[in-house]
Amino acid sequence: MEQRVSLVTLGVDDLGRARRFYEALGWTTGAAPDDDVVFFQAGGLVVGLWSRAALAEDSGIEDGGMEDGGVEDASGWGGIVLAHNVRSPAEVDAVLAEADAAGGTIVRTGAPTFWGGYSGLFRDPDGHAWEIAHNPSWALAEDGAVRLG
């Protein structure tokens, strides 16, 4: 697994509110007003905003959430998923195998995704979630930096 981060996805309860917050900080996105995911190019990586419920489901995480002001579940998840993009589906499977051998927990094995790529997901020994993804739509520079189109 190369030593880099491609995408930090922040799960949010209200996408419009979250988007307005980051835009008020001066951040700009190419997302359309009604897109359900908002990506910001942030240096050599991307910061994404997505429904926390959708992110949890996509990541195979049971999330107590915060909606009812109640108590969190014991998953230890705070609504953030890191992603590491690679150059092929085979490389996704190879990194997941490394993570498994190293003591990570494979939450989702490599498989085609609804967005047209291929990915799987592991959690590290402290529960931090890493999606390993091949996204044919995102350019990966030689040094691993991700650039939105």
Add this chain to the structure above:
Amino acid sequence: MEQRVSLVTLGVDDLGRARRFYEALGWTTGAAPDDDVVFFQAGGLVVGLWSRAALAEDSGIEDGGMEDGGVEDASGWGGIVLAHNVRSPAEVDAVLAEADAAGGTIVRTGAPTFWGGYSGLFRDPDGHAWEIAHNPSWALAEDGAVRLG
């Protein structure tokens, strides 16, 4: 606030275990064996491993933690803090003022830190924590990339 991420700190319950996990994935660090923080250069940003309890305390977050296998608190925090490094203490204060005006919650106002820099911290509307930091020991490239010494 420029559109970039400088540091992703993963709070961990057992630093040795976490370090061994990332090293088993092939990651390398310049940290000494008994350092209590482990930094990995990860492209133009840094991934850090630090005691989850220390990270929570440093970040002004009340963390239910996972130690007793019990239920999480309602903070919604999963042990991750993002950091955005800037070029001066004054810029730390300016970004915190922007975050405050945009509807973020200022958890820690700008102040000198134990590690010799100056920082403050806000949480976005969904509770995601951002430390805004001036670290005189870390080079910040013109494009904002962070390079460990």
